[in-house]
Amino acid sequence: MEIITGREGRRRWSTPDKLRIVAETQEPGVAIRAVAARHDICESLLFTWRRQVREGVLRAASDMAMFMPVQMIGAAPTESMPSNPTPPLAASLRSTPTSGLIEIELGNGQHVRVGSDVNLGALRRVLAALRE
Incomplete structure (x- = not known):
């Protein structure tokens, strides 16, 4: 005799499980x-x-970028920079809502552009390195 106590909940598949199952379908001669x-x-x-795998929505955590690309624009000539530059009190932050980019203008004439979803810790390390 089977006793049905209620409706079972949905199964939750982890990303690695989904990727493993999708990989099975890509073997030659395997029927979906x-x-x-x-x-x-x-x-x-x-x-x-x-x-989702094809579109890049579903991917392994190791495939995700750890850093955002950063582009420096028009660095000031070295002879005009002081030997011990002091970091500006407040960097100029301009957000472009349509592009999702943030441009940071440093006091020494350097510019840094990052995505609006940049990791704050990584950004701090990059800015500290540029100030050295």
């Missing part, structure tokens, strides 16, 4: 239907995960 049945998931869910 068979992979879906083996893991007891709907084929449509598997196709969704495959699309």
Whole structure:
């Protein structure tokens, strides 16, 4: 006799599990239907995960960038810079809402552009290195 006590909740698949299952579908001669049945998931869910991998939405944590690209524009000539520059009290921050970029103008004529979602700790380290 089977006693049904209630509705089961949704399963939560971790990103590594999703990537492992998607990788199974990419082996030669493997049917998506068979992979879906083996893991007891709907084929449509598997196709969704495959699309997310293709679009870069679903990816391993090691594939994610650790630093944002930084571009320096028009550094001031070295002879005009003081030998011991003091960092400005407040760097000029200009945010461009349409592009999501923040441009930081340092007191010594250097500019740094970063994404609005930049890691604050990483940005502090970059700015400290530029002040040296």
